[in-house]
Amino acid sequence: MSHAMQRATELALDETTVTALRAVLKQTADEVVQAIIDEVPSYANALSGRMGGTIRRAVRTALGHYLDLAGGTATGGDASDAAYELGRGEVRDGRSMDALLSAYRVGARVAWRGLAAGAVPAGLPAAEVAKFAELTFAYIDELSAASAAGHADELAARGLAHERHLEQLARDLLAGAGADVLLAAAHRAGWQAPTTLTVVLLPAFQARPAYRALDPSTLVLDDLPDATGVLLVPDADRAHLLRQLTNRNAVVGPARPWMRASASYARAVRARSLSADIRDTEEHLAELVLTADPDAYADLRARALAPLRALPASSARRLEETLRAWLLHHGRREEVAAALFVHPQTVRYRMGQLRDLFPDLTSAHRVLELTLAVGLRT
Structure with a gap:
């Protein structure tokens, strides 16, 4: 049982007093809404037009349930359920809980003032007026807590949904999805x-x-x-x-x-x-x-370096290393020798062998093929 329900069982206003309070309920509800509009800037526009009518009905419903509590006839948590949904709605409308909690505080003050004005003439004893005040603010605390829970749950749900939308967008991007799919995914994710x-x-x-x-x-x-x-x-x-x-x-x-x-x-x-x-x-x-196409690269090497395949493996390997250095250093013998740690005359001898094996060694096409063929060490 909620704190407000517990206090209500101790209060149990008589039927005459509850009837007197119900007589001022509509006026009090209107005063609550107007006070919220005047004192909570976030609701200045939200409570106008159709939204204003919806909120007025909600306030009257909450006050009615409150009087049911005070009269000992309330049976369920309808008001708390409505407050929970109100908290969720604040997330959908892009507002934090600050505005709603301010509205509850303003509403409690104005509602107490209006209902007390109806209770005192009805002859409610001073001790009961004090209990009535405690009930009023316990009830508002209960509604505030329910709204806060709804707000937090909606934020968590939306955060999880947003996270899932972002992850799906990432998956669509990695999969190379089409433009329509990607645009729709980005829109869903708010990205x-x-x-x-x-x-x-x-x-x-x-x-x-x-x-x-x-x-x-x-x-x-x-x-x-x-x-x-x-x-x-x-x-x-x-x-x-x-x-x-x-x-x-x-x-x-x-x-x-x-x-x-x-x-x-x-x-x-x-x-x-x-x-x-x-x-x-x-x-x-x-x-x-x-390495983009391993088979094509293997075929290129096999064709371009075919003249070396007739040689012993060690000789073919030395000449391929010399050819690579010669291509990388643009035929500068001293630099090729330094790269291979051999004497320049050795480079000259090996290059003579390579020119015998590749008669068109200086042609642009042959240089391109050989450069690609020896571009990676294998």
């Missing part, structure tokens, strides 16, 4: 689309801690397979982002238009599979390009 998104891969347990240091519009998932977490960072300053992730085991994909975030994700995933040491995919574009 303002940026110009670009940059995907960050990191261990799942690091995702939320890292997220707290980033733009609050960052999307986060920490339940992907293999204990992987993902951050989708809006309009990131790349250098700053990399500094923020210094102590994280993170790999940062490229910035892409927000609807193409899946491309950033795919590159980050590929970089992670290529090497656990990659942090910034932009610093490893050559490796990423050369």
Whole structure:
């Protein structure tokens, strides 16, 4: 039993007094609403028009239930249920509990003044007037608590729903969903689309801690397979982002238009599979390009380096290393020798062998193919 119900059983106003109080109920309800409009700025507009009529009926209902309590005839918690829903409604209307609690305080004062004015002429003894006052404020406390519970529950439900909408948006982005799906998901989540998104891969347990240091519009998932977490960072300053992730085991994909975030994700995933040491995919574009199609790269190497295959493996390996150094150092013999830790004459001898094997070694097309073929150490 609520505190107000307990006090009501001790009060039990007589029927004559309750009848006198009911006679002033409508006037008191109107006075309560007007006082709230005058004293609580948040309700100045909310209580006008149709909303005002709804609130007036609610106030009259609450006062009526209160008099039922005072007369000992109340049987249920209808008023508390209504107060609970009122608290939830405040969240939907974008207001905190402060305004509603202020309205309750104003309402209690005005209602007490109006009802007391009806109770005293009805001959209510002074001792009963004191109990009547206690009941009034116990009742308001009960309604306030019910509204606060409704407000908190609605906030929690909305927060959970919002979190789920944001997570679904992140999943749709990583899956490369179409524009219509992404726009609808962003709208449901109340998420303002940026110009670009940059995907960050990191261990799942690091995702939320890292997220707290980033733009609050960052999307986060920490339940992907293999204990992987993902951050989708809006309009990131790349250098700053990399500094923020210094102590994280993170790999940062490229910035892409927000609807193409899946491309950033795919590159980050590929970089992670290529090497656990990659942090910034932009610093490893050559490796990423050369490993984009392993079969094609294997075919390219086989065709471009076919002349070496007739040699013993050790000779083929030395000549391939020399060819790589020659291409990287643009044929500068001293630099090639230093890179290989051999004498320049050794470089000259080996290059003579390579020119015999590749008669068109200086042609642009052959240089391109060979550069790609020896671009990665195998």
